[in-house]
């Protein structure tokens with residue numbers, strides 16, 4: 001389960017039973033309806049709450065802003081292959097010229113030559129570089145990426161993700177998202 005974070009949905013950050021986020025990319029968030037349901041099914045502990053309450057004739061509760069699973073789930077080693085995650089791997093910069101605007105994706109081996117849309121063949125490229133390379137192989141275009149594309153681990157994306165935090169972060173999430181920053185060399 002995942003969603004785009006916005007304050008309107010009162011999303012809850014979902015932690016694993018070890019109090020680390022269940023997933024970083026995308027960030028593990030449930031909308032408030034999913035969260036309340038999980039509380040009633042006794043699948044989660046409430047770690048932190050919003051000021052906002054939900055009421056029905058029989059009960060009233062504050063909406064959770066952070067919950068933790070009661071049962072540990074083994075986290076994935078590799079993140080999902082998504083547009084955002086490719087940008088994040090490449091630190092939101094064109095792999096040919098280094099610029100950070102007008103970003104698109106380039107197939108290193110062009111699709112017209114059998115190049116596939118996967119981690120090891122897609123790089124972040126600005127629109128002008130993408131146009132310049134066109135359907136050429138890297139060596140024919142004289143354009144080599146600064147970093148050969150690869151499938152990153154969740155850990156590697158998380159390292160880059162500290163440089164590019166999501167647009168919406170509730171204050172109660174911060175401790176859980178960045179508590180281990182100091183451990184970085």
Ligand SMILES: [Zn+2]
Nearest residue numbers: 094097126129
């Ligand atoms: Zn470029």
